[in-house]
Amino acid sequence: MGLSNKSPCNNEIEVSIFGPGYGECILIHVGNNIWLVIDSCLDPIENIPYPLSYLSKLGLNPQECIKHIFATHWHNDHICGLSHILETCIDASFTCSSAIGTKEFVNLVSAYKNYSMMRENGLEEFSKILQLIDERNTTDIKLASSDKHLFKIENPSQSSLDCNIYSLSPSDRAIRMAYVDIAKLFPEEITTKKSLPGLQPNHTSVVILITIGNLCLLLGADLEEIGDDRTGWAKIISSATRQKQKANLYKIAHHGSRNGEHPDIWTELLHASFNSVLTPFTLGSVYLPKISDLKRIQEKTESNPVYITSLPKWKRPNTREKAVERTIRESGIKLMKPNRSHGQVRFRIDPNISTTDWKVELDGEATNIENLI
Amino acid sequence: MSLTALNQILYIKKDSIIDSNQEADGESPELFVNLNEYNKLPTETINAYLGTKSDSIDATYISERDHDITESPRIQSSLPKDAPKPLYQHPVRANDSYKSLQKWEGYVVENKKDMFIARLIDLTSEGEEEIAEIPIAEISESDLDLLSVGAVFYWNIAYKDSVSGQRERVSTIRFRRLPMWTKKELEDAKEKGRTLFNKLKWD
Numbered sequence: 001m002g003l004s005n006k007s008p009c010n011n012e013i014e015v016s017i018f019g020p021g022y023g024e025c026i027l028i029h030v031g032n033n034i035w036l037v038i039d040s041c042l043d044p045i046e047n048i049p050y051p052l053s054y055l056s057k058l059g060l061n062p063q064e065c066i067k068h069i070f071a072t073h074w075h076n077d078h079i080c081g082l083s084h085i086l087e088t089c090i091d092a093s094f095t096c097s098s099a100i101g102t103k104e105f106v107n108l109v110s111a112y113k114n115y116s117m118m119r120e121n122g123l124e125e126f127s128k129i130l131q132l133i134d135e136r137n138t139t140d141i142k143l144a145s146s147d148k149h150l151f152k153i154e155n156p157s158q159s160s161l162d163c164n165i166y167s168l169s170p171s172d173r174a175i176r177m178a179y180v181d182i183a184k185l186f187p188e189e190i191t192t193k194k195s196l197p198g199l200q201p202n203h204t205s206v207v208i209l210i211t212i213g214n215l216c217l218l219l220g221a222d223l224e225e226i227g228d229d230r231t232g233w234a235k236i237i238s239s240a241t242r243q244k245q246k247a248n249l250y251k252i253a254h255h256g257s258r259n260g261e262h263p264d265i266w267t268e269l270l271h272a273s274f275n276s277v278l279t280p281f282t283l284g285s286v287y288l289p290k291i292s293d294l295k296r297i298q299e300k301t302e303s304n305p306v307y308i309t310s311l312p313k314w315k316r317p318n319t320r321e322k323a324v325e326r327t328i329r330e331s332g333i334k335l336m337k338p339n340r341s342h343g344q345v346r347f348r349i350d351p352n353i354s355t356t357d358w359k360v361e362l363d364g365e366a367t368n369i370e371n372l373i
Numbered sequence: 374m375s376l377t378a379l380n381q382i383l384y385i386k387k388d389s390i391i392d393s394n395q396e397a398d399g400e401s402p403e404l405f406v407n408l409n410e411y412n413k414l415p416t417e418t419i420n421a422y423l424g425t426k427s428d429s430i431d432a433t434y435i436s437e438r439d440h441d442i443t444e445s446p447r448i449q450s451s452l453p454k455d456a457p458k459p460l461y462q463h464p465v466r467a468n469d470s471y472k473s474l475q476k477w478e479g480y481v482v483e484n485k486k487d488m489f490i491a492r493l494i495d496l497t498s499e500g501e502e503e504i505a506e507i508p509i510a511e512i513s514e515s516d517l518d519l520l521s522v523g524a525v526f527y528w529n530i531a532y533k534d535s536v537s538g539q540r541e542r543v544s545t546i547r548f549r550r551l552p553m554w555t556k557k558e559l560e561d562a563k564e565k566g567r568t569l570f571n572k573l574k575w576d
Contacts, residue, residue: 022502101575102570103566103567103570106566106567106569106570106573107562107563107566107567107570108566109566110562110563110565110566110569111554111558111559111562111563111566114558114561114562114565115554115558115561115562117551117552130569130573133573134569134572134573139574140574140575140576141573141574141575141576142576143575143576186559187554187559188554188559189553189554189555189556189559190553190554190555191553191554192519192551192552192553192554193551193552193553193554194521194522194523194524194525194551195480195523195524195525196523283482283492283504284482284483284490284491284492284504285482285483285490285504285506314504317503318501320475321474321475323474323530323532323542324474324475324530326542327474327530327542327544328530328544330544331508331511331544332508332510332511333505333506333507333508333511334505334506335493335503335504335505336503336504336505336506337501337502337503337504338502338504340501340502
């Protein structure tokens with residue numbers, strides 16, 4: 001298996017979702033060789049960010065064609081390698097959540113970058129991004145929040161295919177909650193240095209809606225639903241001022257978890273006929289989606305296909321020398337290696353012809369979820 | 374050579390051995406070592422070992438690592454001609470030595486009742502990230518207070534060679550004793566953060 005290395009035609013829209021088991025990246029061609037990057041993760045084979053490796057395979061120069069870069073939130077699985085992309089694409093804009101465009105977040109980045117004394121502290125990538133933007137001195141940081149029109153990309157040959165990019169979250173209340181949560185993460189005097197814990201739930205995540213003519217894409221990032229109608233999906237669905245166009249393609253939120261689910265997403269935000277895709281997540285004892293999540297999603301999507309970029313599983317670690325293997329066995333320590341395998345789902349469509357007949361191609365471990373249930 | 378090492382050299386004077394013809398009642402002859410006679414070496418010999426006899430001896434030539442004096446020509450030439458010969462010499466190490474086979478840096482991600490889960494980074498060879506479920510029993514009591522989500526530790530599997538020459542395989546998990554955040558660090562971080570925030574162009 002392998003995808004063709006032919007780049008999309010001028011008016012052909014491409015949405016490529018990469019998810020190697022830990023990490024998520026979405027690369028979108030909106031027409032006329034203009035590409036968007038939403039989040040980033042590393043290609044496990046090439047060990048560079050997926051947008052750079054994939055566009056090179058298509059014979060394209062990332063520096064020339066990537067125009068907009070989005071970080072939906074600051075968790076490492078969504079921004080790993082993003083600074084490398086930003087460094088390469090010197091003319092690209094950068095957009096992140098309003099919830100982290102704050103002094104509190106920048107102070108947190110500063111503390112962990114300069115004084116944490118740890119190899120991994122979860123904020124290195126963002127500190128590199130901020131440093132690059134500071135050095136560049138020409139890039140504005142666009143801040144995304146609910147019901148905001150972020151960009152319009154005009155199609156010079158066909159104005160009916162102009163691309164509009166909207167953010168649907170975070171809501172005002174979510175931003176305020178994130179301020180408080182992030183401020184609490186700032187270390188206190190006379191406490192031991194540790195690696196940064198994750199923020200749960202994630203109030204900072206940016207949901208993006210992209211319209212290209214009659215075509216509509218809904219990218220759910222890691223937005224969670226906590227039962228507060230002033231935040232999360234409930235707020236998006238009930239918003240009177242949001243963009244009302246229904247999506248033909250949905251990137252399922254939060255790796256298909258129950259927390260990322262709201263029952264009205266499938267009826268209020270999506271067309272009757274749509275494609276959807278999700279990426280897995282494996283870290284520690286957590287793996288998503290579970291089989292129960294896949295069954296729930298299949299039930300909601302009825303006959304519409306759902307794809308997953310790779311398989312959420314653990315593998316046996318690499319074999320080491322016998323003395324080491326024996327010691328591990330004797331100690332009772334269980335060692336596992338999370339699955340990190342290449343997986344890509346590529347959707348292509350010409351919106352002049354259709355908004356429902358996507359050409360779907362799978363690469364690596366990507367598959368339809370019905371094969372897993 | 375330290376006095377401890379010197380005392381490990383056993384000297385047996387031939388005359389102390391009981392003549393086998395003198396054994397009585399079928400009992401086996403016994404080997405006697407008159408320690409009183411050999412507890413202390415002649416001063417001249419000790420000084421030769423320690424390199425304090427004269428300025429002509431390079432004191433640095435003799436160190437704790439020079440444990441096999443029979444191989445040292447300088448020592449041998451300074452010994453009196455009738456100095457007793459060592460019967461047996463232990464190779465002497467000052468401390469236990471370790472040969473690391475595998476080392477990881479770990480970050481605690483979840484703490485359960487009788488075990489914890491950690492992300493591991495292989496420090497021995499560049500490898501992929503691993504996840505470990507580690508029984509609490511593997512942690513030293515002195516480190517238990519350090520076990521919490523976010524804590525950093527090192528897990529080392531090594532061969533340990535003891536002073537006596539015994540080799541064993543050991544697995545050691547040791548939590549990193551990171552320092553505390555200081556007031557100055559936090560104030561500096563806020564100052565740097567404030568400066569950077571004001572410099573950046575926010576939309």
